[in-house]
Amino acid sequence: MTETHAKPLIYCFSGSPYVWRALIMLEEKGLEYEAKWIPRSSGEHRTPEMLALNPRGRLPILRYGDLTLYESVAICHFLELEHPEPPLIPRSAAQRARVLVLTSEANYLDTETWDALLFALGAKNDEAGPEPRRQAYLRLHAEVARWEAHLEHGGHYLAGDAISLADVVVFPGVAFLVRTGLTLSKRTPKLASWYARMLERPSVQASWPPHWRETAGSDAGYDAVE
Structure with missing residues (x-):
């Protein structure tokens, strides 16, 4: 090939x-x-x-x-x-640094998502009772809260008022959580607004997963954990 x-x-x-x-x-x-x-x-x-x-x-x-x-x-x-235009990594050093850090931090969201999902799917041993699953869900909520905090600056996107590489990398993971039962507005209203804003982008609509258009999501029970 x-x-x-x-x-x-x-x-x-x-x-x-x-x-x-x-x-x-x-x-x-x-x-x-x-x-x-x-x-x-x-x-x-x-x-x-x-x-x-x-x-x-x-x-x-x-x-x-x-x-x-x-x-x-x-x-x-x-x-x-x-293809540097339109730029998704800012030109200024400070903004560029923030975008690159957030892009790397997406790994933590991935880790907590998959750990929680394995419990939801029954792929992890539950012999120890429900507590390990509960702890995995709590870690996921704590991680999602960090992304809420990243939006405290008041901008429309993760690194400011313009979309960046950070938004491109983080959005699919958040969308996956929403599809598997996470309600963003319950704990993270700023993240919910960001998610809605990303949903409106033509790039997101054009690349929406084909089978998601045809099938409903699931509920892994994330919201039941306090």
């Missing part, structure tokens, strides 16, 4: 927050691209051909000319460098 692609080609899972980051980035940059949707259950992402593109067997994978990139944040950074 060494062919050169005239326009970016991205391999996708529907509903993956990591894939969604890259798709939003492509849309925000106004790039024409081709998305190849792979059913997660098909195992196609672990075929020898796909493993030659990403040995970890994960998506997204971006084919950009004769280059192959994987890891969602790396893809977003690459697209920002190749």
